[in-house]
Amino acid sequence: MIKVVVAAVIERADRRLLIGQRRSTDSSPLKWEFPGGKVEPGEEPEVALARELREELGATLRKSVEIARVRHAYAATANELEIRFFAAEITSHVVVGQTFERIAWVLPRELSSYDFLAANGALVANLATGRIKVAEVLANQGLGPK
Secondary structure: OEEEEEEEEEEOOOOOEEEEEOOOOOOOOOOEEOOEEEOOOOOOHHHHHHHHHHHHHOOOEEEEEEEEEEEEEOOOOOOEEEEEEEEEEEOOOOOOOOOOOEEEEEOHHHHHHOOEOHHHHHHHHHHHOOOOOHHHHHHOOOOOOO
């Protein structure tokens, strides 16, 4: 059975993105990731995203747009994950990394210097090279194809 996971790519006005480092006691210890977590049975992904941001950061989700979807199986488990990444806007950029070893606001070009979970690789590359721009995705939400 495939577990669905949601993750938020949150950008401040200065273009810095929020990333979190997993705790040393977590699976994949001290790896970096975008905040988020598992979708509970019967829960819509956007609802799960809002719940996870409240739990992990004390943040309130204002809006979100799915920007990428990845299927990944980590060697340590037999479970396959479907990770849905969302460009996300929160009501305040004052956050507390309640479930992380630490959090950081980094420029897209700095992402490659962090040790991310393997499943984040393609998205990190797209963000670092500007192929995906969070603010543009959110600004164009609901406008349809260009």
